Amino acid sequence: MLSAWRKPFQKTRGFGGGTLKRTHHHHHHQFTNSPNRLPRIRNPTEKNPKMAPTSIKSVLISESVDPRCRAILEENGILVTEKQNMKKEELIAEIGLYDGLVVRSATKVTADIISAAHNLKIIGRAGTGVDNVDVNAATHKGIIVMNTPSGNTISAAELTCALLMSLSRNVPQAVMSMKEGNWDRKKFMGSELYGKVLGIVGLGRIGKEVATRMQAFGMKTVGYDPITPLEVSASWGVEQMSLEQLWPLCDYITVHTPLMPSTVGLLNDNTFAKCKKGVKVVNCARGGIIDEAALLRALESGQCGGAGLDVFNEEPPKNRSLVDHPNVISCPHLGASTKEAQARCGEDIAQQIVDMVKGKNLVGAVNAQVLAGTFSQESHLLIKLGESLGALLQSCSAAKKPLSRVQITSQGECMKSCTGYMKSAVLVGLLSQDCECRPNLINVLSLSKQKEIEVSQTHGASEGDGVCKVELVAGGCSYRVSGSVQGGVPVLLELNGSVFRQPIALCGNLLFFRASGGPQLLSSMAGVLAANGVEIQSFSAPTAHPEDPWHCVGVSSLLPDLSVLKPSVKDAAQLQI
Numbered sequence: 001m002l003s004a005w006r007k008p009f010q011k012t013r014g015f016g017g018g019t020l021k022r023t024h025h026h027h028h029h030q031f032t033n034s035p036n037r038l039p040r041i042r043n044p045t046e047k048n049p050k051m052a053p054t055s056i057k058s059v060l061i062s063e064s065v066d067p068r069c070r071a072i073l074e075e076n077g078i079l080v081t082e083k084q085n086m087k088k089e090e091l092i093a094e095i096g097l098y099d100g101l102v103v104r105s106a107t108k109v110t111a112d113i114i115s116a117a118h119n120l121k122i123i124g125r126a127g128t129g130v131d132n133v134d135v136n137a138a139t140h141k142g143i144i145v146m147n148t149p150s151g152n153t154i155s156a157a158e159l160t161c162a163l164l165m166s167l168s169r170n171v172p173q174a175v176m177s178m179k180e181g182n183w184d185r186k187k188f189m190g191s192e193l194y195g196k197v198l199g200i201v202g203l204g205r206i207g208k209e210v211a212t213r214m215q216a217f218g219m220k221t222v223g224y225d226p227i228t229p230l231e232v233s234a235s236w237g238v239e240q241m242s243l244e245q246l247w248p249l250c251d252y253i254t255v256h257t258p259l260m261p262s263t264v265g266l267l268n269d270n271t272f273a274k275c276k277k278g279v280k281v282v283n284c285a286r287g288g289i290i291d292e293a294a295l296l297r298a299l300e301s302g303q304c305g306g307a308g309l310d311v312f313n314e315e316p317p318k319n320r321s322l323v324d325h326p327n328v329i330s331c332p333h334l335g336a337s338t339k340e341a342q343a344r345c346g347e348d349i350a351q352q353i354v355d356m357v358k359g360k361n362l363v364g365a366v367n368a369q370v371l372a373g374t375f376s377q378e379s380h381l382l383i384k385l386g387e388s389l390g391a392l393l394q395s396c397s398a399a400k401k402p403l404s405r406v407q408i409t410s411q412g413e414c415m416k417s418c419t420g421y422m423k424s425a426v427l428v429g430l431l432s433q434d435c436e437c438r439p440n441l442i443n444v445l446s447l448s449k450q451k452e453i454e455v456s457q458t459h460g461a462s463e464g465d466g467v468c469k470v471e472l473v474a475g476g477c478s479y480r481v482s483g484s485v486q487g488g489v490p491v492l493l494e495l496n497g498s499v500f501r502q503p504i505a506l507c508g509n510l511l512f513f514r515a516s517g518g519p520q521l522l523s524s525m526a527g528v529l530a531a532n533g534v535e536i537q538s539f540s541a542p543t544a545h546p547e548d549p550w551h552c553v554g555v556s557s558l559l560p561d562l563s564v565l566k567p568s569v570k571d572a573a574q575l576q577i
């Protein structure tokens with residue numbers, strides 16, 4: 001199973017620690033009884049090299065998505081429910097039943113829907129724009145948001161070109177007039193596209209395809225994009241310039257940016273005033289990138305000579321003044337509505353979900369960068385190491401609040417690959433006992449930020465040999481652990497200055513305690529534990545004997561209450577992995 005989806009998997013408890021939680025056992029481990037020996041551990045992926053099967057059992061498709069989407073999900077054992085035109089209240093009431101939600105642009109996946117989505121792990125967008133999904137709320141809840149950004153590029157670009165051509169020759173208006181029984185050759189005098197300047201704002205996938213197609217009509221293409229390099233757009237014939245330079249040059253302007261705060265109202269009263277009189281504009285991206293009220297004013301004054309609109313602030317638009325304007329041609333958000341685009345997007349989103357839950361790869365996730373490096377067996381072990389170290393620190397520091405600082409240091413070439421997710425893995429372990437949050441690799445950085453935990457991470461490629469050290473400051477006290485992966489098993493090497501003689505395999509039920517070593521220690525511990533129905537299965541002693549060092553015993557079960565160990569031990573912590 002993907003670690004990201006794992007519910008908190010450790011039971012931990014220190015002196016004064018919180019309540020025990022239900023845990024999930026995936027593997028049974030066999031232990032030897034001899035002290036100081038590593039337990040024999042079955043590699044968690046031994047039987048199942050592609051990781052455990054899907055943890056997504058049920059998906060709701062809330063819009064009209066190509067039937068291949070349902071078919072692919074079902075072929076992979078996922079239960080699919082299709083329901084269209086659900087009211088918000090209905091969605092809030094039902095969303096808790098599903099692990100996955102597949103939408104297009106009409107379902108507004110707002111924060112209140114996400115907050116009711118207790119089992120949701122993924123929101124799949126069969127299409128490009130995710131502005132109908134509250135991505136921040138989803139991230140905070142640990143839900144992946146995924147889209148299929150290239151499936152409808154060509155269709156959206158072709159519709160944009162169709163609108164540009166229609167604007168130049170008034171085709172839709174002429175069609176309407178013909179249907180009304182007229183033959184009006186004067187009224188629909190047009191102008192050629194040939195030799196005209198097309199400004200393309202947003203030179204991503206669609207912007208590029210629009211540019212190359214309109215160049216075939218002899219248009220000069222200029223553009224602006226804060227990210228696409230000048231030489232890249234130049235290689236497909238678009239000269240980039242600042243927006244200030246672009247506005248007065250263009251006969252036509254088309255926008256192809258996502259809708260986000262920096263693109264809302266890109267064309268507004270101010271910028272329309274900088275344009276050539278009679279400029280024609282197209283919006284096949286998102287309603288609001290061209291300010292609707294400003295557009296209407298520009299159309300009325302003649303500053304704008306015509307607009308082709310596929311998208312609106314509100315869909316369907318209640319205010320019809322733009323749609324009804326004689327120089328506006330419009331479509332009901334048809335950019336992606338082709339058989340080909342729908343087939344691609346429907347298939348893509350289903351396949352991406354299936355591949356992700358199978359642990360094959362991660363494509364199209366817009367809010368889960370941390371997961372990018374986690375699709376290998378090696379990374380699963382390192383994630384488990386990080387989570388276990390975090391859980392152990394949580395258990396040791398359970399009574400100390402607040403948790404203020406975490407420093408993660410990885411060392412060695414073989415730890416280089418984990419720097420993208422180790423911080424998150426440790427934090428998942430640390431916060432997994434926090435009842436309010438259900439941390440996973442997607443939301444844990446945002447949860448830690450909310451809890452004002454200062455987190456830092458460093459990597460020393462040339463030092464050490466594949467070791468991860470974590471230092472925690474909680475309630476003014478500092479705690480330290482270090483561990484690594486040895487022989488395919490995450491192990492603990494050191495706890496608060498006590499270096500263990502043998503690395504301790506981080507699995508099963510582990511009880512850590514701080515006590516002065518001595519010949520009697522093991523037997524007196526065995527006595528206390530036996531009196532509480534717990535058997536010792538392995539014992540790990542520290543190498544040196546600083547005052548009251550930490551020891552570790554593998555136990556048959558966790559102690560219901562660690563205080564039974566008092567006063568023979570100074571400190572104790574336990575966890576179940």
Ligand SMILES: NC(=O)c1ccc[n+]([C@@H]2O[C@H](COP(=O)([O-])OP(=O)(O)OC[C@H]3O[C@@H](n4cnc5c(N)ncnc54)[C@H](O)[C@@H]3O)[C@@H](O)[C@H]2O)c1
Pocket residue numbers: 128129130149152153156201202203204205206207224225226227228256257258259262263284285286310311333334335336337
């Ligand atoms: N009408 C439809 O049915 C339809 C279909 C597909 C996509 N869309 C919309 O089109 C948008 C673009 O799609 P895409 O696949 O080309 O996306 P993309 O991510 O490939 O390209 C978007 C480009 O906009 C650029 N950009 C961001 N902020 C900008 C700014 N302030 N000024 C100029 N450029 C800026 C980005 O750098 C990027 O290169 C989508 O976000 C979606 O909302 C609509």
Ligand SMILES: O=C(O)[C@H](O)COP(=O)(O)O
Pocket residue numbers: 104105106126127128129130152333334335336337
């Ligand atoms: O962003 C997109 O992919 C398009 O706007 C298409 O939206 P739709 O899937 O609702 O047609």
